[in-house]
Amino acid sequence: MTTGYAEQRRLMVERQLKSRGIADVRVLAAMLRIPREEFFPAGRGAAYADEPAPIGHGQTISQPYITALMAESLELTAGDTVLEVGAGCGYHAAVLGALAGCVIAIELIPELAEMARRNLERTGCGGNVTVVRGDGAAGYLERAPYDAISVEAAAEEIPRRLAGQLKPDGGRMVIPVGPPGEQELLLIQNRAEGQTTRRLACCRFVPLR
Numbered sequence: 061m062t063t064g065y066a067e068q069r070r071l072m073v074e075r076q077l078k079s080r081g082i083a084d085v086r087v088l089a090a091m092l093r094i095p096r097e098e099f100f101p102a103g104r105g106a107a108y109a110d111e112p113a114p115i116g117h118g119q120t121i122s123q124p125y126i127t128a129l130m131a132e133s134l135e136l137t138a139g140d141t142v143l144e145v146g147a148g149c150g151y152h153a154a155v156l157g158a159l160a161g162c163v164i165a166i167e168l169i170p171e172l173a174e175m176a177r178r179n180l181e182r183t184g185c186g187g188n189v190t191v192v193r194g195d196g197a198a199g200y201l202e203r204a205p206y207d208a209i210s211v212e213a214a215a216e217e218i219p220r221r222l223a224g225q226l227k228p229d230g231g232r233m234v235i236p237v238g239p240p241g242e243q244e245l246l247l248i249q250n251r252a253e254g255q256t257t258r259r260l261a262c263c264r265f266v267p268l269r
């Protein structure tokens with residue numbers, strides 16, 4: 061007998077998130093509710109595995125723990141406007157949408173942008189998420205400045221144009237930085253006193269193009 065998706069989600073939250081220190085109740089509730097299996101183009105069986113998974117076009121969706129860690133680090137509130145770079149299948153955008161006021165999700169590959177849009181619509185998770193086809197390394201000036209930016213592909217260094225679209229006081233960005241095998245997930249925060257950078261974890265992302 062296979063375990064139902066709701067039960068798999070509950071186990072994911074307990075064993076992969078809470079046990080590793082994810083404590084933000086809003087993040088935990090969002091990931092308990094959003095049907096991750098609905099975002100998987102092939103083989104829903106892998107939807108709750110504790111590892112990254114392929115989403116087509118050579119891209120991968122992050123391990124659930126990394127999605128949770130990134131979302132938690134941004135300390136989102138219902139009034140926040142968020143830019144997501146690398147929408148992929150749309151799952152992470154759905155999590156951000158549950159936590160923030162509105163999300164602009166940019167995706168470079170047209171087929172993935174279309175898939176994200178469809179997945180968000182079908183699951184009813186996309187009410188406050190706008191998927192845009194484009195190059196997110198340049199950010200998205202039309203809706204800047206942002207309270208938060210979530211970058212889901214690894215950069216060689218922090219793209220200046222992206223950082224420049226954060227609110228000068230209070231804006232924060234989570235971004236994987238570094239070459240393959242040496243990537244670190246960084247949290248950058250703009251404060252009245254200046255900018256701080258904190259290292260959150262080692263990580264493994266596809267490259268930002």
Ligand code: SAH
Nearest residue numbers: 146148149151152167168195196197268269
């Ligand atoms: N978080 C996503 C998966 C991200 S995988 C999810 O939940 O599924 C990284 C994504 O970033 C890929 O879809 C890739 O096409 C996209 N990407 C890479 N470089 C990009 C760029 N410059 N602008 C926008 N998207 C980019």
